[in-house]
Amino acid sequence: MIDGQIRQILKEHARLAIDLAALDDAADLYQAGMTSHASVNVMLALEGNFDVEFPDRMLKRKVFESVDSIRQALSELMAN
Amino acid sequence: MTNAKISPFVAIARSIGAEVAGVHATAVDRDARFPSESIKALKEHRMLSAYVPKSLGGGGATLGELVLACEALSQHCTSTAMIFAMHQIQVISILRHASDSPWFLEYIRDLVANQNLIASVTSEVGVGGEMRSSVCGLQWEGQSFKLIKHATTISYGAQADDLLVTSRCTPDGPASDQVLSLVRKADYTLEQQGVWDTMGMRGTCSPPFKLTATGKKDQVISTPFAAIASETMVPVSHLLWAGCWLGIAGAAVNKARAFVRMQGRARPGSIPPTALRLAEVASELHMLRASVDSVLREYEYLIAAEGGSADELSSMPYALKINNLKVAGSRKLPEIVSQALLICGIMGYKNDSKFSMSRHLRDAHSGALMVGNDRILATNSSMLLVLKDE
Incomplete structure (x- = not known):
């Protein structure tokens, strides 16, 4: 379920150059055309949707580079 | 020191x-x-x-x-x-x-x-000054590529020996999925598309050019440009530019100091009114130097650290810091030179005087424009929507 929500947010905010449905969970979103600016909108939407705050230590490229890495970060935050 | x-x-x-x-x-x-x-x-x-x-x-x-x-x-x-x-x-x-x-x-x-001498070809017509976006892409034929790029500016393009160029990996790839390629002088042509007649930084000779280049796969750096930019190109640029700015500020303040000393010697026993302004501008220069030093020390520490540093360098808190150096330094610089000009008065205003500030002031104004501060502030303001604490 969480994957569905992540994908919905990416669909609305990541502004990918290619169809998100064609990407698997490990695919690099930056290589798929997500800009730094778009990634901020993705972060804001994720924070709003999941009612979490990404601490500054998580605000790095690696954390938002794929559906997998986003899920992992959210799971870590929601477990606390 | x-x-x-x-x-x-x-x-x-x-x-x-x-x-x-x-x-x-x-x-x-x-x-x-x-x-x-x-x-x-x-x-x-x-x-x-x-x-x-x-x-x-x-x-x-x-x-x-x-x-x-x-x-x-x-x-x-x-x-x-x-x-x-x-x-x-x-x-x-x-x-x-x-x-x-x-x-x-x-x-x-x-x-x-x-x-x-290597020149950089990151600018391009049609991307609105955004270094992290390319219109052109490498056109592949087997292991060889051809690239045509319309650059809005290439500093010392005509005088360089080789060029380091950003582009998309392929013509159809996403605009932000960029690579950096080195092309050799024998393998490219540059057609100058305009003149370089500017207020300052006139000797950098940075007109627009149309670049046509060929190369082999080996000449494309395998690390994505996104990582090269955040870990190296942006921080190193801001630090080395800041070094250039310190030189301008130092030259201007040195002239102001010489001018005030000259006034002091003319009337021993009374402190010239310009000395107060000099004390002010000297402290501004000191602050500029301190901010460059602190960012430099942290960067050298991070690149010396084993592992993990790439992660830190590509993080938002670090990007904000390195951008702040550029914005704050380039804002402060023309203020310092203007203060030095006020101290020297008409002697600083005259072009034929040894206290002339003209070139320093004109060069100083490039700092805020060379990669526009508004663009950098827009990036920072977007990052501040998710960054939390100081």
């Missing part, structure tokens, strides 16, 4: 600055011509490979030494200093991201032997 041993690179930069760059600076500025004498001198002293490790035949300079060398050159001719800075940014990007490639290792040896 007074007791510290002066770096040989800084000593060379000082002497080339005073004996060569400074001698030709007025003509370079007046005629908007390339400072060929000082670049030749830098090549003769093997300064174009200063940062290359000794194991590869280079000088083994640190980034801190290059910042000081930029400052020393810029005190005499900021166009020379900026060309030196831009070349070093290219060399450092190659060394940090492509030195595991046999082709690039061979290139570095060639650079050490021949002191090739």
